[in-house]
Amino acid sequence: MKVTESTSLYDNLEQMNLLDLLRNINKEDKKVPLAVEKVIPEISALVEEIVPRMEKGGRLIYIGAGTSGRLGVLDASECPPTYGVPFDMVLGLIAGGDTAIRRAVENAEDDPEQAWNDILGYGFNDQDTVVGIAASGTTPYVIGGVRTAKANGLLTGSITCNPDSPLSQEAAHAIEVVVGPEFVTGSTRMKAGTAQKLVLNMISTSVMIKMGRVKGNKMVDMQLSNKKLVQRGTRMIMEATGLDEHTANQLLLSEGSVRKATEYFYKKQN
Numbered sequence: 422m423k424v425t426e427s428t429s430l431y432d433n434l435e436q437m438n439l440l441d442l443l444r445n446i447n448k449e450d451k452k453v454p455l456a457v458e459k460v461i462p463e464i465s466a467l468v469e470e471i472v473p474r475m476e477k478g479g480r481l482i483y484i485g486a487g488t489s490g491r492l493g494v495l496d497a498s499e500c501p502p503t504y505g506v507p508f509d510m511v512l513g514l515i516a517g518g519d520t521a522i523r524r525a526v527e528n529a530e531d532d533p534e535q536a537w538n539d540i541l542g543y544g545f546n547d548q549d550t551v552v553g554i555a556a557s558g559t560t561p562y563v564i565g566g567v568r569t570a571k572a573n574g575l576l577t578g579s580i581t582c583n584p585d586s587p588l589s590q591e592a593a594h595a596i597e598v599v600v601g602p603e604f605v606t607g608s609t610r611m612k613a614g615t616a617q618k619l620v621l622n623m624i625s626t627s628v629m630i631k632m633g634r635v636k637g638n639k640m641v642d643m644q645l646s647n648k649k650l651v652q653r654g655t656r657m658i659m660e661a662t663g664l665d666e667h668t669a670n671q672l673l674l675s676e677g678s679v680r681k682a683t684e685y686f687y688k689k690q691n
Contacts, residue, residue: 423583425556425609427602434605446611449604453615456600457623464623467578467594471550471624472631474576479548481511481628482540484566486530488610489554489580489617490515491522496621502650504634505642505678511625514539516562529562536566550576552624556613558586558597567591580620582613596620641680645673654679662686 431437431445471481483493490513497513500506514536517526529535540551551570553563558581568591571577579592582600589595598616603609629635634642645651651670657679658669664686676682 423557423559423586424599424601425582425603425613426607429602429604429606431604446604449601449612450615453598453600453612454619456598457616457619460596460598460620461623463594463596464620464627467552467596468624468627468631470576470594471628474548474550475510475628475632477548479546479550479576480509480543481625482543482549482551483511483513483554483621484516484536484539484551484563485514485554486516486521486560486562487525488614489556489560489563492614492617492621493552493554494522496618496625500625500629502644502646503640504629505644506629506634509543512543516560530560531562533561533565533568536562537569540566540570545573547574550578552578552580553588553592554580554617554621555586555588556582556609556617558583558588560588564588564591580617582609582616636680639679641683642678645677654682658682658686 434442475481483497485493494513494515497511500511501508515521516535517529520526521529551567553567555563564587567577567579567588571591571593577592578594578596579588580596581588582598584597584599589597598620600612600616603611605611639657643650645654651673654673655666655670658664658673659666661683662669672682672686673679676685
């Protein structure tokens, strides 16, 4: 029996009052960061290898199906606006393609060859890293993609919520966040999904920081895609330079990023 499929510690859920339902879900959720904490050394080992490969032009590619695939797509899609990187530097590929982000595609996850074909659709780079995401660790789409990536000399990692899964055995860096039974038996969009999201946050954020995409604690390369972000960028420049709001705003808009604006300011000062 997989841990992710084991019976919930709670029963007769339909008879619980609403407050008890919410409190018990929250009680289970509290276990997730503690489980993630146990695998920080494994996350660190993977990131240590990802960074130099990406500095040489490699990409970070997530592959997954269902909830796991959607989480990979989410993490990848947030990197360009947050860190100003090219849209294809971090890729999220999901079994069944973009349609599967919103609607399940029947049998898409059962093809062990398709993930590699999806990767090849974006070209092949021997510095790429492929991270397979599967709560169960048994998804053929993910296992096949990681296996073929490894056979082609790519760095491979995995994020699962079962110990000693087939996916873990294929990956060079196996991250196993064992969070225990779900509140609703087998509903891995809950604790397992939360654990995967936390690990993905840690991987992409630490990679971007180590690649110089954060200065101090600020997203100095973020895309200025709405008023809120322009205002945030303006405040960053004000804090870094001492300029008034109007001048900082005009400098930001003319230079296009917080990094470029502050560099321009200090260059002019010298």
